[in-house]
Amino acid sequence: MPGTAPEGPALELRDVAKSFGSVVALRSGSIAVTPGSIHALVGENGAGKSTLVKIVAGVHRRDSGVFRLHGEDVDFGSTADSKAAGVAVIYQEPTLFPDLSVTENIFMGRQPVGRGRRIDRAAMYAEAERLFQGLGVHIDPRRPARGLSIADQQIIEIAKAISLDASVLIMDEPTAALSGVEVERLFAVARGLRDQGRALVFISHRFDEVFELCDTVTVMRDGDYVSTDAIAATSVDEIVSRMVGREVAELFPKTPAEIGDVVLEVEGLSSLGTFHDVSFSVRAGEIVGLAGLVGAGRSEIARAVFGVDRYDAGAVRLAGKPVPARSPRAAIRAGIAFVPEDRRKQGLVTDASVARNVAAVIRRGLTHAGVLTNRDENRAAGPWAARLEVKTSALDMTASTMSGGNQQKVVLAKWLATEPKLLIIDEPTRGIDVGTKAEVHRLLSDLAGQGLAILMISSELPEVLGMADRVLVVCEGRITAELSREDATPEAVMHAATATTAHAIEEEATA
Amino acid sequence: MSTATVDRPDARATRTYPAYSRPLWRRVLLTREFAVIALLAIVYFYSNANVPAFDGPLTLYYLFLDIAPILLIALPMTLVIITGEIDLSVASVMGLSSALIGVLADAGWSIPTAALVAIVVGALCGAFNGFLVAYVGLPSLAVTIGTLALYRGIAQGLLGTKAITEFPEKWTDLAKDRIFGDGSSYPTILIPFVVLLVLFVWMLHFSTFGRGVFEIGLNDEAAHFSGVDVERTKFLLFVMAGAVSAFAGLYFTLRFGSARGDNANGLELQVIAAVLLGGVSIFGGRGALHGVVAGVVLIGVISSAMRLQGETVNKINIVIGVLLVLSVISTTLLGWAQGFLSRRRRSSTPISGSSSEDGQRRQAAAATESTNER
Amino acid sequence: ACGSDSDGGSDGASGGGGGGDTTVTFLPKNLGNPYFDTSSKGGKAAVDEFGGTFDEVGPDTASPDAQVQFINTAAQQGVNALVVSANDPEAICDALNEASDAGTKIVTFDSDTNPDCRDLFINQATAEGIAKAQVDLIAEQIGDAGEVAILSAAANATNQNAWIDLMTKDITDNHPNIKLVDTVYGDDDDQTSFDKTAALLQSHPDLKGIISPTTVGIAAAARYLSTSEYKGKVALTGLGTPNQMREYVKDGTVTAFALWNPEDLGYLAAYAAKALVDGDIKGDEGDTFEAGKLGEFTVDKDATVLLGDPYTFNADNIDDFDF
Amino acid sequence: MSTTDTLLVEPSAVSPTKRIVGELLRSREIAVAVVFVLVVALTTIKSPNFLFSSDGWRDLLLTPCLLLILAVGQTVVIITRNVDLSVGSTLGLTAYFTGKLFSDHPGLPIIAVVVLGMLFGAVLGLVNGLLVAIFKVPALVITLGTLYIYRGIFLTWAGSDRINAGDMPKDFLALGTKTILTIPVLTIVGLVVLAAVGYYLYTARGGRELYAIGSDPDAAVLYGLPVNRRIIGAFVLSGALAGLAGVVYTARYGTVSSNAGLGMELQAVGAAVIGGVAIFGGSGTVWGAAIGAFLLVTINRALPVVGISDFWQRAVVGALILGAIVLDRVLSARQERRLVAAREETRSSR
Numbered sequence A: 001m002p003g004t005a006p007e008g009p010a011l012e013l014r015d016v017a018k019s020f021g022s023v024v025a026l027r028s029g030s031i032a033v034t035p036g037s038i039h040a041l042v043g044e045n046g047a048g049k050s051t052l053v054k055i056v057a058g059v060h061r062r063d064s065g066v067f068r069l070h071g072e073d074v075d076f077g078s079t080a081d082s083k084a085a086g087v088a089v090i091y092q093e094p095t096l097f098p099d100l101s102v103t104e105n106i107f108m109g110r111q112p113v114g115r116g117r118r119i120d121r122a123a124m125y126a127e128a129e130r131l132f133q134g135l136g137v138h139i140d141p142r143r144p145a146r147g148l149s150i151a152d153q154q155i156i157e158i159a160k161a162i163s164l165d166a167s168v169l170i171m172d173e174p175t176a177a178l179s180g181v182e183v184e185r186l187f188a189v190a191r192g193l194r195d196q197g198r199a200l201v202f203i204s205h206r207f208d209e210v211f212e213l214c215d216t217v218t219v220m221r222d223g224d225y226v227s228t229d230a231i232a233a234t235s236v237d238e239i240v241s242r243m244v245g246r247e248v249a250e251l252f253p254k255t256p257a258e259i260g261d262v263v264l265e266v267e268g269l270s271s272l273g274t275f276h277d278v279s280f281s282v283r284a285g286e287i288v289g290l291a292g293l294v295g296a297g298r299s300e301i302a303r304a305v306f307g308v309d310r311y312d313a314g315a316v317r318l319a320g321k322p323v324p325a326r327s328p329r330a331a332i333r334a335g336i337a338f339v340p341e342d343r344r345k346q347g348l349v350t351d352a353s354v355a356r357n358v359a360a361v362i363r364r365g366l367t368h369a370g371v372l373t374n375r376d377e378n379r380a381a382g383p384w385a386a387r388l389e390v391k392t393s394a395l396d397m398t399a400s401t402m403s404g405g406n407q408q409k410v411v412l413a414k415w416l417a418t419e420p421k422l423l424i425i426d427e428p429t430r431g432i433d434v435g436t437k438a439e440v441h442r443l444l445s446d447l448a449g450q451g452l453a454i455l456m457i458s459s460e461l462p463e464v465l466g467m468a469d470r471v472l473v474v475c476e477g478r479i480t481a482e483l484s485r486e487d488a489t490p491e492a493v494m495h496a497a498t499a500t501t502a503h504a505i506e507e508e509a510t511a
Numbered sequence B: 001m002s003t004a005t006v007d008r009p010d011a012r013a014t015r016t017y018p019a020y021s022r023p024l025w026r027r028v029l030l031t032r033e034f035a036v037i038a039l040l041a042i043v044y045f046y047s048n049a050n051v052p053a054f055d056g057p058l059t060l061y062y063l064f065l066d067i068a069p070i071l072l073i074a075l076p077m078t079l080v081i082i083t084g085e086i087d088l089s090v091a092s093v094m095g096l097s098s099a100l101i102g103v104l105a106d107a108g109w110s111i112p113t114a115a116l117v118a119i120v121v122g123a124l125c126g127a128f129n130g131f132l133v134a135y136v137g138l139p140s141l142a143v144t145i146g147t148l149a150l151y152r153g154i155a156q157g158l159l160g161t162k163a164i165t166e167f168p169e170k171w172t173d174l175a176k177d178r179i180f181g182d183g184s185s186y187p188t189i190l191i192p193f194v195v196l197l198v199l200f201v202w203m204l205h206f207s208t209f210g211r212g213v214f215e216i217g218l219n220d221e222a223a224h225f226s227g228v229d230v231e232r233t234k235f236l237l238f239v240m241a242g243a244v245s246a247f248a249g250l251y252f253t254l255r256f257g258s259a260r261g262d263n264a265n266g267l268e269l270q271v272i273a274a275v276l277l278g279g280v281s282i283f284g285g286r287g288a289l290h291g292v293v294a295g296v297v298l299i300g301v302i303s304s305a306m307r308l309q310g311e312t313v314n315k316i317n318i319v320i321g322v323l324l325v326l327s328v329i330s331t332t333l334l335g336w337a338q339g340f341l342s343r344r345r346r347s348s349t350p351i352s353g354s355s356s357e358d359g360q361r362r363q364a365a366a367a368t369e370s371t372n373e374r
Numbered sequence C: 001a002c003g004s005d006s007d008g009g010s011d012g013a014s015g016g017g018g019g020g021d022t023t024v025t026f027l028p029k030n031l032g033n034p035y036f037d038t039s040s041k042g043g044k045a046a047v048d049e050f051g052g053t054f055d056e057v058g059p060d061t062a063s064p065d066a067q068v069q070f071i072n073t074a075a076q077q078g079v080n081a082l083v084v085s086a087n088d089p090e091a092i093c094d095a096l097n098e099a100s101d102a103g104t105k106i107v108t109f110d111s112d113t114n115p116d117c118r119d120l121f122i123n124q125a126t127a128e129g130i131a132k133a134q135v136d137l138i139a140e141q142i143g144d145a146g147e148v149a150i151l152s153a154a155a156n157a158t159n160q161n162a163w164i165d166l167m168t169k170d171i172t173d174n175h176p177n178i179k180l181v182d183t184v185y186g187d188d189d190d191q192t193s194f195d196k197t198a199a200l201l202q203s204h205p206d207l208k209g210i211i212s213p214t215t216v217g218i219a220a221a222a223r224y225l226s227t228s229e230y231k232g233k234v235a236l237t238g239l240g241t242p243n244q245m246r247e248y249v250k251d252g253t254v255t256a257f258a259l260w261n262p263e264d265l266g267y268l269a270a271y272a273a274k275a276l277v278d279g280d281i282k283g284d285e286g287d288t289f290e291a292g293k294l295g296e297f298t299v300d301k302d303a304t305v306l307l308g309d310p311y312t313f314n315a316d317n318i319d320d321f322d323f
Numbered sequence D: 001m002s003t004t005d006t007l008l009v010e011p012s013a014v015s016p017t018k019r020i021v022g023e024l025l026r027s028r029e030i031a032v033a034v035v036f037v038l039v040v041a042l043t044t045i046k047s048p049n050f051l052f053s054s055d056g057w058r059d060l061l062l063t064p065c066l067l068l069i070l071a072v073g074q075t076v077v078i079i080t081r082n083v084d085l086s087v088g089s090t091l092g093l094t095a096y097f098t099g100k101l102f103s104d105h106p107g108l109p110i111i112a113v114v115v116l117g118m119l120f121g122a123v124l125g126l127v128n129g130l131l132v133a134i135f136k137v138p139a140l141v142i143t144l145g146t147l148y149i150y151r152g153i154f155l156t157w158a159g160s161d162r163i164n165a166g167d168m169p170k171d172f173l174a175l176g177t178k179t180i181l182t183i184p185v186l187t188i189v190g191l192v193v194l195a196a197v198g199y200y201l202y203t204a205r206g207g208r209e210l211y212a213i214g215s216d217p218d219a220a221v222l223y224g225l226p227v228n229r230r231i232i233g234a235f236v237l238s239g240a241l242a243g244l245a246g247v248v249y250t251a252r253y254g255t256v257s258s259n260a261g262l263g264m265e266l267q268a269v270g271a272a273v274i275g276g277v278a279i280f281g282g283s284g285t286v287w288g289a290a291i292g293a294f295l296l297v298t299i300n301r302a303l304p305v306v307g308i309s310d311f312w313q314r315a316v317v318g319a320l321i322l323g324a325i326v327l328d329r330v331l332s333a334r335q336e337r338r339l340v341a342a343r344e345e346t347r348s349s350r
């Protein structure tokens, strides 16, 4: 228990409250982190975890409550203050400057300076290389951050936080975009820091990670503190029920569905630099999982099929008819729905109302005499929002005020409203809490049962294995294995996913 | 959070949602657009009572004649700005269209054919802008600074020192005619304007195309992902801006009976100032045509009233500039005031369980939270 | 601007009546132009003398459409007389006619409109006289032979273009050894005129002289010449105000240039306006009116009143003037 | 860990000098500089005077100086993802202020007037900066507003009062054309400004922070960068440089009338854009903007010399701006393709 540690907590928050306008994001947040420990912070979407983090970081100022660092009362007015006090934070959303070099991103504002306060670039690059070496990654310190994959971006964030040499390190869902190998590396670094006596806070929706890495866990619900336990003294089920305040139904409620005709056929799809000669098919009622490491090119394949991205060669057919390339609209007309991986940037217009978002794709059919009114949209959107149990007070609320899980429901409502033949869904539950996750899974299962063909991309192996009828494994832009539900074991998938890099990983493990 | 009740609703219990989170009067009255309209009304009635000769029969007539080009171009410009782009070349297209009509009329063409050619050329100018912005993906601010110079240069190159002033009286009179006979305050140019206004209101506010326009401004990637043809939409808007500007150039030429390469020089900033004053966000995604029309008329009324007061252009410029600055910072000021009020209220009442009735304030807060992004 | 404190035209309804308080509004090509500042000064002096209300309004750039708005305003106010220097002979015509219909007397000065759009034109000097004076000056300064160029104001300026035509004709007819090689337009903007002068000298290495029939242009050209290797080698003349040119006459950049007194021009225009308002003249040929200290003037054909001949300024006499 | 893995991009494989040379060759600045040299060369062939005469040489260096100073300030603002449209009006207002100082206080030393002019410009810039930073509103709208306001104040203040060459000390006016080793003094001033700002942007923390802010303003806030202070600083600098440009204007043209600086804002933005400064912030250099300014002004001067009529000049300038941004896009597309190809290669070589 943190309270029993000899020197007292490095970071302590008690009954901290924070509201935005009339939205109460944090009612009474409490956490106490002792030096030399890794403290998990868990809770459903919108529980207030990130808000708590941002208060510690000085992004927001708390409205009330106690905030102590190493036993002293503090009150940060900006992130510069918290940095100066020895707090490093990895935020949930990446905070990189795309135009600047990777190194500058790490050292911005505290670059090593030489004579005349001139930035010492050589020293800076050397330091960056040293950091990357410590993390076991190879990134050119001079390359710009633009174009880095999400995983690489997250690595830069981690390097940035570590380089601060802080006594308190907070990581808000750092693993959301990382693959197994990278997660392991991160954990090794985290443990190293813990052993140096630093206090770490780790936020994640993945319980396996929490139980593997952390020693203490604090649960939050609805802006309130719920409980703090030693990891050893608790269990996943216990934490989950505290988080949601109820029992969660089965996480992967896969029901067998009748598999029908081929709906989607992809033949020899290639795009220079991203994927090659990709061929597969999806049948009605079937859930096909696309597994692989992050950066394998799964999203790119999906995007090309839907027509958002171009491809250089190959063909896509839906129900036997060719789907024109590079036209999402044609794909929609053909009966394809696509739930993209980045909800806020691609899935939703977050500043538009729920009604407009839900009706976004079907609005063409809502006009009468060419006129489209809010009323038409509301009438059409209402039932779909209801069917997915979107939680909102009114249809004109903007999606930006909603939690991630709710936003995902809006995206699903928008696409289901098109009554598609094929649903492509990329990372259906990324950043979504357990409760909603089960709901989404049940929904997918139901939809498949109704004869919808589903292509599901997921970086969470349990999700793929639990939900898919058939698993395609992508490695470096190629499909390296096709496994039936029975054959799809974690080992088989991982083996195929690392087909070409297995050698390197083995070496790494022994090194 | 208000909606975070955790108990699961009964299986498939269909819930219904209210359409709006706040009452009609708040949705109508508490908007930027309404603020501009209210200000317009205040200025108008104040001037009517206090400015000599403002209540005369000619004021409105001249006012409409003067602001007609801005009114016209503001329509497509609103849509362009809502998509997050900008078109600085509109005044140059006006100049080019004016020069072209002059040259063609001089060569003996009839006005309608010359006008048709000018409008087609205007549309082509817009298409060139649109192609570079939408399909090549260049920033519109940079592209249209370039075409601002290019089109103006062509206009001046076409006419040189000449100013062509020989236009059939029939047509120059038409530009200044009044709709309801002598003495009425409404010039005929209002007819095409109203037609275009109806068209653009339908396009922006009551069509699927307009929904796409707003979505592109808020998040063009998401719009692209849900099947909005981002490129084509932007392209079409620039074409419209070009064509309408050319039409405004035609009106300008006929009203003054003079085709010159430097006609309407600098008008682009006036159009943009009026559109922004009307509540359109320069970041895109927000705005409405009734606000824009009120913004244009407001500038016209202020200029007219101040001129009648004997003020010259310098003071008018200052007032318009101050108004523009105030109009954008007012949103922030309002947000501060709201935040201050709600803080006071909260400190006086204990933190209560959240309720949904203040949804509209949350939205207002979200709206004011416009970041510094361009 | 001067006189902006007067609450111009508050008695707007009194149009046409001559009784005592005549409202006269001056509308120059643009504000902030020293030439027009001087003419308005003369106009104000005249109005003060005969006891009327003077007002000066105008746009910030010399464009006809901006001028039209001020003409319209004058019509609405019902001022008794509007004194205009036209940015375009045709474009402001309709507006002037409407003002005229509303009872306002229209006087143009400096730059005329079509004759049927105004009641009277106060001509600073005959176009022929102005053209000849400038050609003669340049011919004298370059020895009646060599290349010359013209630096004008806006490409559409009525008076400028009329003079340029006459000068061209004069040169071909009377000065066979002078060759007019180029005409450029400085838009009555210091910077543009300055840069255009530089370009002229670059592109015509054999240039002997520059004529700039505009006060802004000649000052900018003089400034450029005075600092360049062409100082004293390339002659410059045209129309300028003594205050602006004093510097360059003294340092030898410019030998002589011409102008009428813009103050007198404004003064005369104001008195002519008054005479029209009072009904003393109608604008018919032969009408005469009294213009204060300037004496009596007669209306010529096309309803034109001539101020006089342009005056030539040089090092000997320039210090006698302050405008 | 093993070092045998192939790197995505190998940092050490290329020697530093080779890398720098390579970067330089690919850089946008060089492309614009080449165009500039071509323009000068072609014009000089047509008319040797353009370069090989003391006036030609001097004007080549001197004329762009005004725009250069404005473009440098504009670039700093654009890098922060803002824009300053009020520079033309600021220039006019300070130019008048400068002349007024001389005519009202004849004894004032020149350097004091220069400093006061810059201070005055800085105050005008500060107004922009405060409005933009504190109210978090778009700079385009604010500076469009102040463009009108400052010019209105200028017209009101100046009224019919005009500054003539005779009102100013000879020494000051001489600055407009004085040369040191055939380099005009004003050009030296411009280049010193350029070098100082360029140095600051490249090697000072504050300068790098400006890039960071423009690259992603939200991230800059999360990072704890002093965003408001930097943005205000950028506007103050832009204002101060516009003030300096006003002083230079007065010295060079010797007269200030109401349309001084009219429309210069779009030219300044144009110069920056031609020079490869991204209009959405985060990238670009003042060197590029400087070359852009030189190119823009020189084209304008060269066209009449090569015999293109006065009337077509703006068209050519417009075409040039468009050409520059299209070229930029082509170059960056090529770069992107190279990156993709490189990724492909590392992938297949594994």
Ligand SMILES: Nc1ncnc2c1ncn2[C@@H]1O[C@H](COP(=O)(O)OP(=O)(O)OP(=O)(O)O)[C@@H](O)[C@H]1O
Pocket: A020, A023, A024, A025, A026, A043, A044, A045, A046, A047, A048, A049, A050, A051, A052, A092, A400, A401, A402, A403, A404, A405, A431, B001
């Ligand atoms: N700037 C803001 N303005 C308004 N509301 C906000 C703001 N930031 C957060 N909220 C709201 O506060 C609540 C808590 O959000 P927070 O991001 O802390 O949740 P979280 O626990 O991190 O969730 P997740 O697991 O999805 O990241 C949510 O309802 C959110 O909508």
Ligand SMILES: Nc1ncnc2c1ncn2[C@@H]1O[C@H](COP(=O)(O)OP(=O)(O)OP(=O)(O)O)[C@@H](O)[C@H]1O
Pocket: A146, A147, A148, A149, A150, A177, A274, A292, A293, A294, A295, A296, A297, A298, A299, A300, A341, A459
């Ligand atoms: N913005 C970008 N610019 C350049 N290359 C990119 C970019 N985004 C991704 N890539 C590259 O494209 C390939 C596929 O990336 P991506 O991360 O989308 O794959 P994925 O399998 O869909 O992973 P995820 O689990 O994140 O969905 C990788 O090689 C990655 O480095």
Ligand SMILES: [Mg+2]
Pocket: A049, A050, A051, A092, A172
């Ligand atoms: Mg969070």
Ligand SMILES: [Mg+2]
Pocket: A295, A298, A299, A300, A341, A426
């Ligand atoms: Mg992906």
